Amino acid sequence: xxxxxxxxxxxxxxxxxxxxxxxxxxxxxxxxxxxxxxxxxxxxxxxxxxxxxxxxxxxxxxxxxxxxxxxxxxxxxxxxxxxxxxxxxxxxxxxxxxxxxxxxxxxxxxxxxxxxxxxxxxxxxxxxxxxxxxxxx
Amino acid sequence: xxxxxxxxxxxxxxxxxxxxxxxxxxxxxxxxxxxxxxxxxxxxxxxxxxxxxxxxxxxxxxxxxxxxxxxxxxxxxxxxxxxxxxxxxxxxxxxxxxxxxxxxxxxxxxxxxxxxxxxxxxxxxxxxxxxxxxxxx
Amino acid sequence: xxxxxxxxxxxxxxxxxxxxxxxxxxxxxxxxxxxxxxxxxxxxxxxxxxxxxxxxxxxxxxxxxxxxxxxxxxxxxxxxxxxxxxxxxxxxxxxxxxxxxxxxxxxxxxxxxxxxxxxxxxxxxxxxxxxxxxxxx
Amino acid sequence: xxxxxxxxxxxxxxxxxxxxxxxxxxxxxxxxxxxxxxxxxxxxxxxxxxxxxxxxxxxxxxxxxxxxxxxxxxxxxxxxxxxxxxxxxxxxxxxxxxxxxxxxxxxxxxxxxxxxxxxxxxxxxxxxxxxxxxxxx
Numbered sequence: 138x139x140x141x142x143x144x145x146x147x148x149x150x151x152x153x154x155x156x157x158x159x160x161x162x163x164x165x166x167x168x169x170x171x172x173x174x175x176x177x178x179x180x181x182x183x184x185x186x187x188x189x190x191x192x193x194x195x196x197x198x199x200x201x202x203x204x205x206x207x208x209x210x211x212x213x214x215x216x217x218x219x220x221x222x223x224x225x226x227x228x229x230x231x232x233x234x235x236x237x238x239x240x241x242x243x244x245x246x247x248x249x250x251x252x253x254x255x256x257x258x259x260x261x262x263x264x265x266x267x268x269x270x271x272x273x274x
Numbered sequence: 275x276x277x278x279x280x281x282x283x284x285x286x287x288x289x290x291x292x293x294x295x296x297x298x299x300x301x302x303x304x305x306x307x308x309x310x311x312x313x314x315x316x317x318x319x320x321x322x323x324x325x326x327x328x329x330x331x332x333x334x335x336x337x338x339x340x341x342x343x344x345x346x347x348x349x350x351x352x353x354x355x356x357x358x359x360x361x362x363x364x365x366x367x368x369x370x371x372x373x374x375x376x377x378x379x380x381x382x383x384x385x386x387x388x389x390x391x392x393x394x395x396x397x398x399x400x401x402x403x404x405x406x407x408x409x410x411x
Numbered sequence: 412x413x414x415x416x417x418x419x420x421x422x423x424x425x426x427x428x429x430x431x432x433x434x435x436x437x438x439x440x441x442x443x444x445x446x447x448x449x450x451x452x453x454x455x456x457x458x459x460x461x462x463x464x465x466x467x468x469x470x471x472x473x474x475x476x477x478x479x480x481x482x483x484x485x486x487x488x489x490x491x492x493x494x495x496x497x498x499x500x501x502x503x504x505x506x507x508x509x510x511x512x513x514x515x516x517x518x519x520x521x522x523x524x525x526x527x528x529x530x531x532x533x534x535x536x537x538x539x540x541x542x543x544x545x546x547x548x
Numbered sequence: 549x550x551x552x553x554x555x556x557x558x559x560x561x562x563x564x565x566x567x568x569x570x571x572x573x574x575x576x577x578x579x580x581x582x583x584x585x586x587x588x589x590x591x592x593x594x595x596x597x598x599x600x601x602x603x604x605x606x607x608x609x610x611x612x613x614x615x616x617x618x619x620x621x622x623x624x625x626x627x628x629x630x631x632x633x634x635x636x637x638x639x640x641x642x643x644x645x646x647x648x649x650x651x652x653x654x655x656x657x658x659x660x661x662x663x664x665x666x667x668x669x670x671x672x673x674x675x676x677x678x679x680x681x682x683x684x685x
Contacts, residue, residue, distance in 0.1 A: 144552070147426070147581075148577055151421060151426070152428050153382070158303070158422070166295070170557075173558070188290075191333065194299075195328045196328065283441040283570075285570045288558060288562065433574045436569065436605075456563035456564070463607050465604070465607065
């Protein structure tokens with residue numbers, strides 16, 4: 138599991154005083170950096186080969202400005218040319234938001250999905266979480 | 275169905291030259307303004323009574339900077355105290371992104387969901403779309 | 412003068428209930444689209460030749476969610492290879508925010524500024540505002 | 549001087565492959581958290597008493613996705629009821645962006661500026677930088 142600490146910005150809270158819903162996809166994007174590095178070690182945009190097919194975000198509790206948030210990221214499923222990444226945002230030891238994204242290994246020149254290389258699959262598998270009730274839905 | 279035209283900003287495109295995934299939840303949020311107005315006619319934050327339970331965003335085609343995007347919003351389901359809103363982002367007559375959000379009618383003082391008033395339900399029902407293949411999944 | 416209507420998003424308001432400061436640079440960026448089009452008519456990123464040297468944003472009054480904002484954009488100064496763009500955000504007939512950006516005509520391959528072509532200068536000059544007390548500082 | 553490490557998000561880079569201009573005000577906002585804490589130790593929004601009068605951002609070099617950015621924040625000037633905060637964004641030991649914001653100590657109920665308490669001034673003064681050519685303009 139990959140963990141990243143995020144410090145909310147003043148403007149991340151919305152008019153209700155909670156972190157706005159639209160902020161979470163950006164936090165989760167940041168939290169996926171270590172997974173992206175398995176594909177593109179130095180995160181060079183010119184070598185990018187991933188594209189998002191779907192994201193789901195489930196809001197469980199309110200997150201607030203003024204306290205650190207821990208983003209946890211792990212693999213839920215590893216397919217031939219795509220993977221499902223699970224993510225969670227924790228604050229004060231409470232799970233606030235859960236997310237799931239399907240990312241496709243993609244060749245932007247050929248405009249088609251391509252298999253995930255075996256060596257990357259092996260790395261991804263180390264972060265595969267299954268059978269844990271708390272992490273699956 | 276509610277329609278809103280959005281003009282992308284230069285910074286909405288990411289390093290791959292397409293509208294970044296994290297932009298869509300913000301566009302869909304903007305597209306829900308007319309639905310929010312059914313609950314809070316002048317959108318006063320002090321009278322707010324909606325909270326998001328879940329969002330799903332499905333990326334079908336690439337969206338680009340430099341061309342208008344039409345956000346279409348409608349009701350997929352109207353429950354007792356919650357509703358499922360369907361949304362679509364169109365550019366060049368092509369469906370680029372589909373979204374679905376579950377929004378709960380909520381009393382922030384009592385911290386609990388409350389029934390959607392009948393008069394608002396009647397309004398929402400006018401924008402309920404069912405049986406159309408293009409709008410359901 | 413270029414005018415653009417922007418409809419604030421729920422998340423644009425921050426914990427104080429006003430449009431957050433960090434939103435304005437994005438609104439102004441959107442408001443500069445018609446000026447960008449004078450350089451790159453279809454806003455193709457591959458043909459981009461502008462870069463920002465400086466931005467200034469002055470907050471005069473509070474802007475709110477729930478009401479349209481008008482972004483006004485005009486030229487304050489046109490130099491050999493750069494220009495100063497003035498911008499304003501109006502809501503309810505009140506000036507809320509003023510901005511100023513210095514944009515450089517730039518050759519990204521050669522990594523240096525290049526003169527603004529005469530034909531574009533002529534177009535820009537049509538939107539040059541001077542001598543008006545309300546627009547200068 | 550306050551230092552904060554920020555890890556860019558994929559979507560922070562724009563179509564030119566560099567961190568978009570509009571991202572910097574948000575990074576600087578995050579970098580001001582430790583200064584905000586001198587006024588509101590737990591950053592509670594209900595006790596907020598600061599408002600921004602002006603921001604300036606100067607773009608010196610390009611910042612990139614894939615490498616950490618260090619945000620440095622310090623005081624340039626401490627007035628009776630306002631302060632000028634200087635900020636810098638460094639990447640790869642190079643100064644990429646400089647910023648300056650004027651923040652006013654403000655009573656939102658009375659809608660007027662109020663003096664900065666002496667005890668807070670004392671704390672702020674510890675982070676006052678003057679006479680250094682690199683930090684002033």
